[in-house]
Amino acid sequence: MTDKPLPVPNADTKEFWEGCAQGELRLQRCRACGAAQFPPRALCATCHASSPVWERASGRGRIVSHTRVHRPPSPAFKADVPYSVALVALEEGPRLMVTLRGGAEPRIGDAVRVGFDPPAGPDGIALPHAIILEAP
Ligand SMILES: [Zn+2]
Numbered sequence: 626m627t628d629k630p631l632p633v634p635n636a637d638t639k640e641f642w643e644g645c646a647q648g649e650l651r652l653q654r655c656r657a658c659g660a661a662q663f664p665p666r667a668l669c670a671t672c673h674a675s676s677p678v679w680e681r682a683s684g685r686g687r688i689v690s691h692t693r694v695h696r697p698p699s700p701a702f703k704a705d706v707p708y709s710v711a712l713v714a715l716e717e718g719p720r721l722m723v724t725l726r727g728g729a730e731p732r733i734g735d736a737v738r739v740g741f742d743p744p745a746g747p748d749g750i751a752l753p754h755a756i757i758l759e760a761p
Contacts, residue, residue: 633748656678682715
């Protein structure tokens with residue numbers, strides 16, 4: 626069995642992955658224009674100001690798009706297929722591509738909350754996932 630590939634934190638993403646390991650979704654926010662952004666980077670993607678600050682995100686969002694994966698991207702994922710992947714628009718604005726957990730059939734517009742897989746690998750990476758919330 627092959628281990629699944631995991632992200633390797635770098636200077637831009639370290640804070641994000643530390644948050645995930647603590648069960649906290651973190652986004653960057655620009656001090657100059659107020660834009661929230663993901664993925665993390667050294668500059669604001671909207672106005673190019675430097676040093677965006679980290680904040681805890683709500684972890685709430687809605688499904689913008691989704692797909693069902695039937696063919697594993699590598700042998701390491703063979704036991705996981707089929708599984709669903711969703712593009713989630715977070716309440717704060719940025720979009721996040723995550724695996725859907727919980728088995729519910731996804732629909733565009735469904736409300737989700739972000740959760741985290743158990744930490745894995747030498748860096749203790751806890752991958753974010755999304756769970757569809759019950760309809761109100
Ligand atoms: Zn900005």
